[in-house]
Amino acid sequence: MSAHPAEGLPGPPVGSYTDADRDRWCVEAPKSKQRTPFERDRARILHSSALRRLGAKTQVLGPATDDFVRTRLTHTLEVAQVGRELGKALGCDPDxxxxxxLAHDLGHPPFGHNGERALAGVAAEIGGFEGNAQTLRLLTRLEPKVVDPATGRAAGLNLTRASLDASVKYPWGGTEAPLRPDGTPSGKFGVYADDAEVFAWLREGAPAGVRCLEAEVMDLADDVSYSVHDVEDAVVGGRLELEVLDDGGARDRVLAETRTWFGGQLEDAELLEAMERLRGGELWVRGHGGSRRDLAALKDMTSQLIGRFCGAAIDATRERYGTGPLTRYGARLVVPRQTLAEILVLKGLAVAYVMAPREAEPLYRRQREVIEDLVQVVAERAPVALEPAFAADWAQAADDAARLRVVVDQVASLTDVSAAEWHARMVRRVDR
Known part of the structure; x- marks a missing residue:
């Protein structure tokens, strides 16, 4: 999220999409004109196997936790709805x-950020692992749709430049990742070294390290959705009562976890003021008992918070750039500091009462062990242990580092359920 103007940014005229924005990495035969290239992009992602797999991947709590909890797929659909409406209000192409x-979480491995951390460790010597970089790899290489007839290389979904660029949350590689506001490494990046060629293509004409407006809209929609919905899930699941913010000690705990997990984006005073605004408002649900009336009140709170956050960003962006359609590098999304503070407080609540406590649970340690074990045993038994598409990649890999990347691709593609099944079938070990 950005509160900065786009002064001096190069790019096409405000409100336009150019032929270059509609270009694809591989030239394709002319298609029916009943759909725009961007509508076709959306459809390709919607019908992808990677999107289907998100239904069995962890968002915050595992998919099998209960019948209510959000999965990566339901979260993704909610982000798409929020982002589409937000982008349309600013003049972006909604598709x-x-x-x-729809693409933003495709690269996340089994067990959510827990699995991401495990893969980052085992892949440290080959450029690491990052869910956003894996998303780009899926879109441009791994997801089956198009093969370059000239080279025989898989081109993934072969999306347009505009859609690919919009999916890049962190437009830099691992060695260029910026520090967080508090000076600690962010660890966030959007491209692996061996995907640099297609990354350079999709970023043609873009200022270094700057996201297009559509990517900023996607990022805000993601932040808004998971900050609000993680809290909703926690309340319904009995892990959090929103009355906790009435207690000074609890506010300090939320503040500390927000600093630890999200760095020093804002001053403590701004976060405390945001807590006061939230808990002092009529929307804030107290005494949730699970009745239909209580559930309706909670749902109304989440809906109105989403509208509040998106409306504030739309108003602030329009105030800076006027009423015309805004696209690509003609503008930057402006998020007021008060809005950012309230989003961070909701994230901090979920961290303090759901995410941080689970870190010490044996289940979460065991999940990381499952991922680490799978990488080791699949690498030892490759290519036999790999699915056919990944076995072909392994056979074409130039060296051990490239072969390990294929193994990581394979393990990352698994769902929570299939990772557990593969582990039970392939890994023999004495329980610790």
Whole structure:
């Protein structure tokens, strides 16, 4: 999220999409004109196997936790709805934003960020692992749709430049990742070294390290959705009562976890003021008992918070750039500091009462062990242990580092359920 103007940014005229924005990495035969190129992009992601797999991947709590909890797929659909409406209000092509939102979590491995951490460790010597970089790899290489007839290389979904660029949350590689506001490494990046060629193509004409407006809309839609919905899930699941913010000690705890997990984006005073605004408002649900009336009140709170956050960003962006359609590098999304503070407080609540406590649970340690074990045993038994598409990649890999990347691609593609099944079938070990 950005609160900065786009002064001096190069790019096409405000409100336009150019032929270059509609270009694809591989030239394709002319298609029916009943759909725009961007509508076709959205459809390709919607019908992808990677999107289907998100239905069995962890968002915050595992998919099998209960019948209510959000999965990566339901979260993705919510982000797409929020992002599409937000982008449309600013004049972005809604299908470009929708495609980026549908794609934004495709690269996440089994067990959510827990699995991401495990893969980052085992892949440290080959450039690491990052869910957003894996998303780009899926879109441009791994997801089956198009093969370059000239080279025989897989081109993934072969999306347009505009849609690909909109899906890049972190437009830099691992060695260029910026520090967080508090000076600690962010660890966030959007491209692996061996995907640099297609990354350079999709970023042609873009200022270094700057996201297009559609990517900023996608990122805000993601932040808004998971900050609000993680809290909703926690309340319904009995892990959090929103009355906790009435207690000074609890506010300090939320503040500390927000600093630890999200760095020093804002001053403590701004976060405390945001807590006061939230808990002092009529929307804030107290005494949730699970009745239909209580559930309706909670749902109304989440809906109105989403509208509040998106409306504030739309108003602030329009105030800076006027009423015309805004696209690509003609503008930057402006998020007021008060809005950012309230989003961070909701994230901090979920961290303090759901995410941080689970870190010490044996289940979460065991999940990381499952991922680490799978990488080791699949690498030892490759290519036999690999699915056919990944076995072909392994056979074409130039060296051990490239072969390990294929193994990581394979393990990352698994769902929570299939990772557990593969582990039970392939890994023999004495329980610790």
């Amino acid at each position: 470009v934003v929708d495609a980026a939102c």
